[in-house]
Amino acid sequence: MTIKGSQTPAAAPARIRLGMVGGGEGAFIGAVHRIAARLDDHYELVAGALSATPEKAQRSGAALGLAPERIYDDFGAMAKAEAARPDGIEAVAIVTPNHMHAPVAEAFLKAGIHVICDKPVTTTSKEAKKLQALAKKHRRIFAVTHNYTGYPMVRHARQLVQEGRLGEIRVVQVEYPQDWLTEKLEDTGQKQAAWRSDPKRSGAGGAIGDIGTHAHNLAAYVTGLKLAELCAELSRFVKGRALDDNANVMLRYANGARGLLWASQVAPGNENNLKLRVYGSKGGLEWRQEHPNQLYWSPFGEPTQIVARGTGAANAAAARVSRIPAGHPEGYLEAFATLYAEIAQAIRAARRGGPKADRAAHFPTLDDGRAGVEFIEAVVASSRKGGRWVKLPA
Numbered sequence: 001m002t003i004k005g006s007q008t009p010a011a012a013p014a015r016i017r018l019g020m021v022g023g024g025e026g027a028f029i030g031a032v033h034r035i036a037a038r039l040d041d042h043y044e045l046v047a048g049a050l051s052a053t054p055e056k057a058q059r060s061g062a063a064l065g066l067a068p069e070r071i072y073d074d075f076g077a078m079a080k081a082e083a084a085r086p087d088g089i090e091a092v093a094i095v096t097p098n099h100m101h102a103p104v105a106e107a108f109l110k111a112g113i114h115v116i117c118d119k120p121v122t123t124t125s126k127e128a129k130k131l132q133a134l135a136k137k138h139r140r141i142f143a144v145t146h147n148y149t150g151y152p153m154v155r156h157a158r159q160l161v162q163e164g165r166l167g168e169i170r171v172v173q174v175e176y177p178q179d180w181l182t183e184k185l186e187d188t189g190q191k192q193a194a195w196r197s198d199p200k201r202s203g204a205g206g207a208i209g210d211i212g213t214h215a216h217n218l219a220a221y222v223t224g225l226k227l228a229e230l231c232a233e234l235s236r237f238v239k240g241r242a243l244d245d246n247a248n249v250m251l252r253y254a255n256g257a258r259g260l261l262w263a264s265q266v267a268p269g270n271e272n273n274l275k276l277r278v279y280g281s282k283g284g285l286e287w288r289q290e291h292p293n294q295l296y297w298s299p300f301g302e303p304t305q306i307v308a309r310g311t312g313a314a315n316a317a318a319a320r321v322s323r324i325p326a327g328h329p330e331g332y333l334e335a336f337a338t339l340y341a342e343i344a345q346a347i348r349a350a351r352r353g354g355p356k357a358d359r360a361a362h363f364p365t366l367d368d369g370r371a372g373v374e375f376i377e378a379v380v381a382s383s384r385k386g387g388r389w390v391k392l393p394a
Contacts, residue, residue, distance in 0.1 A: 013348055013351075013354065013355060015041070015042060015043055015044040016042055016043045016044070016090050016091055016344055016347050016348070017043075017044060017046050017047075017087065017088070017089045017090050017091075018037055018043040018044060018045050018046065018089060018090070018091055018092070018093060019045070019046065019047040019048055019049075019078065019082060019089035019091070019092040019093070019113075020033065020034070020045060020047075020048040020049075020050060020092065020093045020094075020095060021048070021049050021050075021075045021078070021092060021093070021094050021095070021096055021100075021104050022049075022050065022051070022094065022095040022096035022097075022100070022104075023048070023050055023060075023093070023095040023096075024048075024050030024051035024056050024057060024059075024060030024061075025050075025051065025056050025059060025060050025063075026191050027095065027191075028192060029095050029118060030050070030093075030095040032332075032333065032336055033093045033095050033116075033118075033145070033336070033340075034064075035333055035336075035337070036147075036333060036336035036337040036339070036340045037093070037337075037340045039333065039334065039337035039340070039341075040337055040340070040341045040344075042340065042341055042344035043091075043340065043344065045064065045066070046066065046067075046070060046087075046089060047066060047070040047071075047072070047078060047082055047088075047089050048060070048061050048064070048066055048070070048071060048072065048078075049071075049072040049073065049074060049075040049077075049078045050064075050071075054073040057071060057072065057073050058071055058073070070082075075103075075104050075107060075108075076107050079092075079107040079108045079110070079111040079113065080111065082111070082113065083111035083112055083113065088113075089113060090113065090114060090347060090351075091113060091114035091115070091116055091141070091343075091347055092104075092108045092113055092114070092115055092116065093116045093117075094108075094115065094116070094117040094118060095118050096118075097195040097201040097202065098120055098122075098123050098201060098202050098203050098209070099123055099200060099201045099202070099203065101117055101118070101120075101121055101122055101123075102121075102122045102123070102127040102128075102130070102131060105117055105121075105122075105131050105134075105142070106130070106131065106134060109131065109134040109135055109138050109140050109142070110134065110138065112138055112140065113140065114140050114141040114142070114143075114347055114350070115135070115140065115141070115142045115143070116143045116145065116340075116343060117142070117143070117144055117145070117369070118144075118145050119144055119145060119146055119213055119214070119217075119369060119372055120203065120205075120209055120213050120369065120372050120373050120376060121144050121366065121369030121370065121372065121373060122369070122373055123202075123203030123204070123373070124203075124373065124377070125370060125373045125374045125377055125393075127373075128366065128369060128370035128373050128374075129370065131366060132366050132367075132370060135366055141343070141346050141347060141350060142365060142366040142369075143339070143343045143346075143363050143364065143365060144364040144365065144366065144368055144369035144372075145336065145339055145364070146213075146214060146217040146218075146221070146339075146364040146368060146372075147332070147335050147336040147339055148214055148217070148218050148274065148289060148335065149217070149218070149221045149335075149339070149363070149364060150321065150334075150335035150336060150337070150338030150339045150342075150363075151287075151289075151292050151330075151335040151338075152293075152309045152310075152314065152317075152318035152319070152321050152322045152330065153287055153292060153293065153294065153295040153307070153309050153314070153318055154218070154221070154222060154276075154287060154292075154335075155317040155318050155320075155321055156295055156307065156309075156314055156315050156317055156318035157222045157276070157278070157285050157287055157295055158221060158222045158224075158317060159315050159316070159317040159318075160285060160297070160315070161222060161223055161224060161278070161280075162224065164282075165282065165283060165299075166278060166279070166280030166281075166282055166283050166284065166285065167280040167281030167282030167283065168255070168280055168281045169223050169225060169253075169255065169257045169278060169279075169280045170256075170257050170258070170279055170280055170281065171257065171258060171259065171277075171278070171279040172219050172223055172225070172251065172253070172257055172258075172259035172260075172276075172277075172278055172279075173259060173260050173261075173275075173276075173277040173278075174215045174216075174218060174219045174259070174260075174261050174262075174274075174275065174276045174277070175215065175260075175261070175262040175263070175273070175274070175275050176211040176212065176214060176215040176262070176263045176264075176273070176274045176275075177262065177263070177264045177265075177267035177270035177273050178211065178264065178265045178267065178270055178271065178272060178273070179265070179266065179267050179268045179269060179270050179271070180193075180265060180271075181193060181197070181207075181238065181241075181245050181265040181266055182238075182265075182266045182267075182268055183238065184238050184239075184240060184241065186198075186241070196210050196243075197241055197242055197243055198242065198243075199242055199243055202243060203376070204243075204376060204377070204380045205243065205244065205376040205379065205380060206234075206236075206241070206242075206243025206244040206245055206265075207243075207244050207245050207246060207247055207263045207264060207265045208232075208234060208244055208247040208249075208263055208376055208379050208380070209243075209376050210265070211263050211265070211274075212247050212249075212261065212263035212375075212376070212379070213372040213375065213376060214274065215261050215262075215263055215274065215276075216261060216371075216372060216375045217364065217368060217371075217372055218274070218276055219251075219259065219261070219276060219278075220368075220371065221364075221368075222276060222278060222287075223253075223257075223278055225253040225254065225255055225257055226253060226254040226255075227251060227252075227253055227254075227375070227392050228252050228253055228254045228391065228392060229252045229378075229389050229390060229391045229392060230249050230250060230251050230252065230375075230378055230379065230382060230389070230390060230392070231249070231250045231382055231387055231388065231389045231390070232247060232248065232249040232250075232378075232379040232380075232382040232383045232387065232390075233247070233248050233249075233383055233387050234246070234247050234379065234380065234383040235247070235248075237266050238266065244383075245264065245265045245266045246263070246264040246265070246266055246267075247261070247262065247263045247264070247379065247383075248260075248261075248262055249261040249262075249263075249379055249382075252389075271290070272289060272290060273288070273289070273290055274288070274289035274290075275287070275288045275289070281300075282299065282300055283297065283298055283299040283300050284297075284298045284300075285297050285298065286298075292309075292329075292330070292331055292332075292335070293308055293309040293310070293329055293330060293331075294306050294307065294308050294309070295307045308326060309322055309326070309330060310322050310324065310325055310326030310327070310328070310330075311326045316360075317360070320358075320360060321338045339363045339364070342361040342362060342363040343363050345357035345358060345361045346361070346363070374392060374393050375392070378390045378391075378392055
C-alpha cells in the first residue's frame with residue numbers, strides 16, 4: 001500500500017551512503033538528523049566521526065552499529081578514507097557546534113562528497129563565501145537544514161504568496177521565543193547550553209544565531225522578500241552570560257514591506273514557540289510551529305479560515321510533502337525528513353545516470369546559509385552601534 005504524498009517511490013534506487021560528523025553521546029541534533037535520514041528510507045548511515053573525543057567517538061559509532069574500520073577519531077581522516085573507498089559515503093551530515101561547520105565542510109567538499117550541514121552554516125560570511133566557491137568548483141550539493149521549511153503548511157503558505165493570494169506583501173512579523181536559558185544553565189555543565197553560549201564555539205550570535213536565523217529564514221522562505229536593512233538590539237538578561245539571550249530586530253524589505261523579528265531564550269512559558277504572520281494588500285496568514293498542521297488564512301473582508309494539513313483545503317505544495325491522512329499530526333521530525341527526502345532526489349540525480357529530481361523538490365542551500373550568517377553579522381553590528389540601521393549585502 002502506498003500512502004498518498006509518501007516521499008518513497010515504489011521502486012527506490014539504492015540508498016545513499018551517509019556519513020556523520022558530530023552527533024555522538026549526549027548530542028541532540030545528531031539523533032534528529034539520523035531519524036530524518038531514515039524516515040523515508042533514502043539513506044544508510046555507514047561511517048562517522050561522531051565526537052572530538054576518540055573514546056566517545058568509538059563508543060558512539062559502536063552503539064549505532066557502524067563497522068569498526070568506519071568509526072573515525074578525526075573528520076579529516078574520515079574524508080580521505082571514505083573518498084578512497086569504492087563504497088565510500090556519498091554525503092556527510094555535519095552536526096557539530098557552529099565553529100566546526102566550515103573546516104569539516106571544506107574537508108569533505110575537497111574530497112568530492114556532498115554536504116548536509118546544520119545552521120548557521122558558518123560563523124562568518126567570509127567562511128560561507130569560501131565554501132560557496134568550493135562547492136561550485138567541486139560540483140557538490142551543499143544543503144543547509146533550515147528544517148522549518150519542510151512543514152506542509154509552511155509550503156502551503158509559500159504557495160499562497162507565490163500565487164499572489166496575499167497581494168503586495170506589506171508587513172512581516174516573525175518570532176521565536178523559548179525559555180530554556182532563563183537561568184544560567186551553561187554553568188551546570190549542560191552540553192547544549194555550554195557550547196551555544198560560548199562565542200568561541202557558537203560565533204558572534206547567541207539567541208540570534210541559534211534561533212533567530214531560523215526565524216529570518218522562515219520569513220524569507222515564505223515571502224520571497226529580500227531583506228534590505230535592519231535595526232537591532234541584542235540583550236544579555238542573565239548576568240555573566242557571554243552572548244545575547246534576547247533579540248529585537250526591525251526589518252526593512254527591498255519591496256517596501258516592514259517587519260519585526262523577536263528571538264528570545266529567556267521567555268518563560270515558551271518552549272519552541274516559532275510563529276510567522278504575513279500581511280498583504282489582499283489577505284494575511286499565520287502559522288505556529290507548536291501547532292504545525294494548521295494555518296490561519298484571512299482573505300481581506302472574509303472570515304478567517306483554518307486550513308488543515310492532509311485535507312482537501314491544503315494546496316499541492318503541502319500535499320506533496322504530507323505522508324499520512326488528516327487527523328494524524330505530523331511535526332518536527334517529519335519536516336526534517338522532508339528536507340532529507342528532497343536532498344536525496346538531488347543526490348541521486350547527481351549520480352551518473354541517476355533519476356531526475358522532481359521539479360517541485362527543493363531545500364535550503366548554501367545561498368540560504370550565507371544569507372543567514374550575513375543576517376547575524378548585520379544584527380550584531382547594528383546592536384553594537386546602538387541600534388543604527390545596517391544594510392544587508394546586495
